[in-house]
Amino acid sequence: xxxxxxxxxxxxxxxxxxxxxxxxxxxxxxxxxxxxxxxxxxxxxxxxxxxxxxxxxxxxxxxxxxxxxxxxxxxxxxxxxxxxxxxxxxxxxxxxxxxxxxxxxxxxxxxxxxxxxxxxxxxxxxxxxxxxxxxxxxxxxxxxxxxxxxxxxxxxxxxxxxxxxxxxxxxxxxxxxxxxxxxxxxxxxxxxxxxxxxxxxxxxxxxxxxxxxxxxxxxxxxxxxxxxxxxxxxxxxxxxxxxxxxxxxxxxxxxxxxxxxxxxxxxxxxxxxxxxxxxxxxxxxxxxxxxxxxxxxxxxxxxxxxxxxxxxxxxxxxxxxxxxxxxxxxxxxxxxxxxxxxxxxxxxxxxxxxxxxxxxxxxxxxxxxxxxxxxxxxxxxxxxxxxxxxxxxxxxxxxxxxxxxxxxxxxxxxxxxxxxxxxxxxxxxxxxxxxxxxxxxxxxxxxxxxxxxxxxxxxxxxxxxxxxxx
Amino acid sequence: xxxxxxxxxxxxxxxxxxxxxxxxxxxxxxxxxxxxxxxxxxxxxxxxxxxxxxxxxxxxxxxxxxxxxxxxxxxxxxxxxxxxxxxxxxxxxxxxxxxxxxxxxxxxxxxxxxxxxxxxxxxxxxxxxxxxxxxxxxxxxxxxxxxxxxxxxxxxxxxxxxxxxxxxxxxxxxxxxxxxxxxxxxxxxxxxxxxxxxxxxxxxxxxxxxxxxxxxxxxxxxxxxxxxxxxxxxxxxxxxxxxxxxxxxxxxxxxxxxxxxxxxxxxxxxxxxxxxxxxxxxxxxxxxxxxxxxxxxxxxxxxxxxxxxxxxxxxxxxxxxxxxxxxxxxxxxxxxxxxxxxxxxxxxxxxxxxxxxxxxxxxxxxxxxxxxxxxxxxxxxxxxxxxxxxxxxxxxxxxxxxxxxxxxxxxxxxxxxxxxxxxxxxxxxxxxxxxxxxxxxxxxxxxxxxxxxxxxxxxxxxxxxxxxxxxxxxxxxxxxxxxxxxxxxxxxxxxxxxxxxxxxxxxxxxxxxxxx
Numbered sequence: 001x002x003x004x005x006x007x008x009x010x011x012x013x014x015x016x017x018x019x020x021x022x023x024x025x026x027x028x029x030x031x032x033x034x035x036x037x038x039x040x041x042x043x044x045x046x047x048x049x050x051x052x053x054x055x056x057x058x059x060x061x062x063x064x065x066x067x068x069x070x071x072x073x074x075x076x077x078x079x080x081x082x083x084x085x086x087x088x089x090x091x092x093x094x095x096x097x098x099x100x101x102x103x104x105x106x107x108x109x110x111x112x113x114x115x116x117x118x119x120x121x122x123x124x125x126x127x128x129x130x131x132x133x134x135x136x137x138x139x140x141x142x143x144x145x146x147x148x149x150x151x152x153x154x155x156x157x158x159x160x161x162x163x164x165x166x167x168x169x170x171x172x173x174x175x176x177x178x179x180x181x182x183x184x185x186x187x188x189x190x191x192x193x194x195x196x197x198x199x200x201x202x203x204x205x206x207x208x209x210x211x212x213x214x215x216x217x218x219x220x221x222x223x224x225x226x227x228x229x230x231x232x233x234x235x236x237x238x239x240x241x242x243x244x245x246x247x248x249x250x251x252x253x254x255x256x257x258x259x260x261x262x263x264x265x266x267x268x269x270x271x272x273x274x275x276x277x278x279x280x281x282x283x284x285x286x287x288x289x290x291x292x293x294x295x296x297x298x299x300x301x302x303x304x305x306x307x308x309x310x311x312x313x314x315x316x317x318x319x320x321x322x323x324x325x326x327x328x329x330x331x332x333x334x335x336x337x338x339x340x341x342x343x344x345x346x347x348x349x350x351x352x353x354x355x356x357x358x359x360x361x362x363x364x365x366x367x368x369x370x371x372x373x374x375x376x377x378x379x380x381x382x383x384x385x386x387x388x389x390x391x392x393x394x395x396x397x398x399x400x401x402x403x404x405x406x407x408x409x410x411x412x413x414x415x416x417x418x419x420x421x422x423x424x425x426x427x428x429x430x431x432x433x434x435x436x437x438x439x440x441x442x443x444x445x446x447x448x449x450x451x452x453x454x455x456x457x458x459x460x461x462x463x464x465x466x467x468x469x470x
Numbered sequence: 471x472x473x474x475x476x477x478x479x480x481x482x483x484x485x486x487x488x489x490x491x492x493x494x495x496x497x498x499x500x501x502x503x504x505x506x507x508x509x510x511x512x513x514x515x516x517x518x519x520x521x522x523x524x525x526x527x528x529x530x531x532x533x534x535x536x537x538x539x540x541x542x543x544x545x546x547x548x549x550x551x552x553x554x555x556x557x558x559x560x561x562x563x564x565x566x567x568x569x570x571x572x573x574x575x576x577x578x579x580x581x582x583x584x585x586x587x588x589x590x591x592x593x594x595x596x597x598x599x600x601x602x603x604x605x606x607x608x609x610x611x612x613x614x615x616x617x618x619x620x621x622x623x624x625x626x627x628x629x630x631x632x633x634x635x636x637x638x639x640x641x642x643x644x645x646x647x648x649x650x651x652x653x654x655x656x657x658x659x660x661x662x663x664x665x666x667x668x669x670x671x672x673x674x675x676x677x678x679x680x681x682x683x684x685x686x687x688x689x690x691x692x693x694x695x696x697x698x699x700x701x702x703x704x705x706x707x708x709x710x711x712x713x714x715x716x717x718x719x720x721x722x723x724x725x726x727x728x729x730x731x732x733x734x735x736x737x738x739x740x741x742x743x744x745x746x747x748x749x750x751x752x753x754x755x756x757x758x759x760x761x762x763x764x765x766x767x768x769x770x771x772x773x774x775x776x777x778x779x780x781x782x783x784x785x786x787x788x789x790x791x792x793x794x795x796x797x798x799x800x801x802x803x804x805x806x807x808x809x810x811x812x813x814x815x816x817x818x819x820x821x822x823x824x825x826x827x828x829x830x831x832x833x834x835x836x837x838x839x840x841x842x843x844x845x846x847x848x849x850x851x852x853x854x855x856x857x858x859x860x861x862x863x864x865x866x867x868x869x870x871x872x873x874x875x876x877x878x879x880x881x882x883x884x885x886x887x888x889x890x891x892x893x894x895x896x897x898x899x900x901x902x903x904x905x906x907x908x909x910x911x912x913x914x915x916x917x918x919x920x921x922x923x924x925x926x927x928x929x930x931x932x933x934x935x936x937x938x939x940x941x942x943x944x945x946x947x948x949x950x951x952x953x954x955x956x957x958x959x960x961x962x963x964x965x966x967x968x969x970x971x972x973x974x975x976x977x978x979x980x981x982x983x984x985x986x
Contacts, residue, residue, distance in 0.1 A: 126603040
């Protein structure tokens with residue numbers, strides 16, 4: 001049997017106490033003191049253990065990372081003096097897009113490598129903007145690949161980075177006439193790119209490169225960050241070059257299997273020159289999602305580029321636009337324009353910006369991407385709180401500016417991506433899909449909010465008068 | 471039509487207190503040390519917020535959850551104003567911020583606890599009919615009724631029953647007295663006391679509860695006429711005799727919260743008793759496959775239906791499916807395969823354990839699936855020969871009524887029954903010892919927190935409170951039976967489909983930004 005793709009998950013404890021959602025409030029003046037029935041001693045999750053063992057030092061509210069919200073302490077305290085609030089620090093995590101609950105779940109996955117599983121039903125809004133306005137479909141009866149948890153290893157999540165040749169031509173004796181270029185596959189549909197505007201240092205780079213190597217995927221890297229220490233990972237690094245600096249980085253091109261080339265109107269010329277330097281190097285074009293993406297995609301598809309990497313801002317919004325669209329719409333646009341020109345097959349598209357959860361990866365692929373590029377979650381895996389203090393030159397609350405252990409850092413990222421990979425397989429299994437490549441652009445395997453409203457509510461309620469979700 | 475209306479006998483409401491010393495409430499009323507225990511507040515308050523006993527003269531902590539809150543200011547008996555010592559203060563409870571979520575808001579939880587306790591609708595101004603999710607049921611309202619439509623009859627004369635067998639195939643004509651029955655929760659996922667309590671409640675209410683996939687504990691036998699045997703993909707605990715015990719067999723193809731994934735019971739919950747019932751190994755996690763390995767087509771499905779009909783000649787068959795885009799085809803296929811009840815489970819339904827990604831993303835919410843299937847069955851001309859039951863994100867009495875008006879015959883209720891027995895929806899049903907509140911657990915210590923009688927009466931109380939809401943609604947439109955409400959989409963409006971001036975006539979959708 002061929003070797004199966006396996007991600008080595010191992011618990012990697014956080015270095016700092018993560019910010020929990022809750023904090024306690026006690027009206028201590030009414031406390032009975034040494035109450036035999038103190039709810040802190042009877043908590044079935046034992047979350048107050050540290051606290052009651054050091055009773056005398058209880059001088060501030062406790063911040064509860066592990067509180068499971070059973071409310072028994074609140075309801076059973078003999079004096080009724082116990083209450084809870086939301087930890088004010090929790091509210092300040094991240095921003096409107098990278099919400100506290102998203103960051104919290106990412107930490108959990110980086111810590112344990114497990115899929116977040118819980119009891120009770122869904123608890124969020126009905127639908128929302130962006131990726132939250134679509135549901136993935138499932139197939140009720142026919143499920144070719146899935147047998148409970150068994151059979152999931154037969155779901156293939158590979159994607160290609162190399163360009164495809166279509167159509168193939170054959171000789172009279174049915175041997176291949178076309179010269180097929182080298183195929184480069186990565187086993188999961190995601191690539192890495194560390195966010196440039198958060199902390200970026202040597203140990204973080206090594207951690208991420210190590211994780212990329214373990215996972216068999218690749219990481220974009222700026223040539224100035226490409227130090228000696230990263231050489232052992234050169235197979236998994238993609239130097240991001242421009243038409244100005246590629247000549248200064250000839251050695252990097254020689255070391256790399258793949259390079260990224262920043263889009264410029266005369267990208268063809270630089271492309272040819274790089275190919276002259278190393279004929280079999282795979283070239284990814286880096287293109288901003290700045291309203292010109294469709295025409296550029298079409299243009300690039302007709303060149304010798306293998307893959308296009310489109311990037312939006314960190315919240316998945318269009319760049320330089322008065323009325324910015326979200327990543328989802330832009331993926332549709334680019335994918336469809338290439339489909340319309342019957343050239344989509346030849347080229348691979350990867351997208352970055354705003355990929356925050358495993359479901360975003362699956363939904364981006366459904367919308368038409370081949371894969372996604374992960375940015376902020378890499379740092380969140382290393383306990384980043386997205387407090388953005390580093391942008392103001394302030395110290396990092398989890399000391400990321402100091403060296404971290406790359407073993408630990410790499411494992412945290414592997415864990416997070418391992419959990420994402422498992423989740424991708426969950427939804428693909430439910431859809432009855434066997435290959436990530438076949439999921440690409442399979443909009444029929446999803447349902448959109450707008451379509452469901454129109455189809456099912458339209459005949460009942462008439463015309464929708466309100467746009468938006470809340 | 472109005473003559474000879476039968477008087478329906480309803481089970482008795484009994485007050486059932488919370489198991490916990492401190493109730494959670496919307497308002498907090500505090501008594502400070504200035505209190506001289508004069509007893510005036512106890513005398514004044516008609517809602518018994520201030521308990522006082524003849525043999526005990528010291529002040530007792532107020533019962534916050536009975537307090538009307540700030541709206542009481544208008545009243546002569548407003549204790550805060552009347553207190554001669556100014557010893558009482560009233561405030562909103564900040565705890566509410568940490569309770570509930572977009573779908574089950576804190577007030578909806580509190581409201582249902584109150585209904586389960588009293589069998590009546592809460593006196594406190596709680597929004598228990600609408601969640602905060604910003605779509606679906608939370609944006610759908612019943613149209614303002616014309617006063618001349620009002621039908622002046624008592625609750626006892628209003629029919630809330632649902633007929634489950636509409637096929638006229640010689641099998642028993644089962645009717646349930648409320649338009650709801652209990653969802654499947656397996657032996658192993660909930661405590662036995664909860665399971666038996668639900669069955670007892672089902673018997674009292676003349677409806678059903680469902681075993682879920684985990685076998686048929688013999689403790690349920692006294693209530694066997696009201697227990698559905700579920701046959702799910704893992705076939706755990708399914709034996710010929712359990713198919714013979716039951717008046718209805720439910721084939722579970724998929725569950726709304728995790729469609730396409732199969733059930734999952736974590737190893738911690740597989741105690742020796744659970745393992746014996748399921749014929750498996752103690753401590754090993756149990757996965758149900760997906761799908762039925764013997765069903766890969768509608769013909770295979772028909773073969774299954776035929777088998778169980780052959781084994782038990784009096785049984786009715788229900789088919790539980792989730793809501794993919796072709797749910798209408800699945801429903802009509804099930805009908806032609808011989809099913810009596812088509813049960814649609816929407817994607818926002820409850821579960822004992824499911825990946826968060828599945829709960830949020832896979833399959834469509836039930837609000838879309840009901841009209842889709844109803845319309846398709848109508849067009850096929852078979853709607854009146856099948857009973858359409860909806861579940862999955864139907865949280866309260868008004869959700870049930872909206873589901874019926876959208877085209878369902880009735881609803882299956884899971885989460886709300888657990889909320890009636892004081893579930894806080896913390897979501898830790900699955901791991902370790904299970905539910906800290908003694909509901910979804912197989913831990914002997916935690917499982918002993920509830921008793922069958924307590925569970926039974928709490929659930930009976932909640933449904934009787936719901937029934938009052940349904941009766942109130944039906945009366946407004948001049949309807950005397952909930953069967954007349956089926957498919958009456960003309961009685962519904964959706965706030966997002968109304969003009970501004972129309973929309974302001976309806977209660978706005980709650981829209982606080984919550985921290986989840």
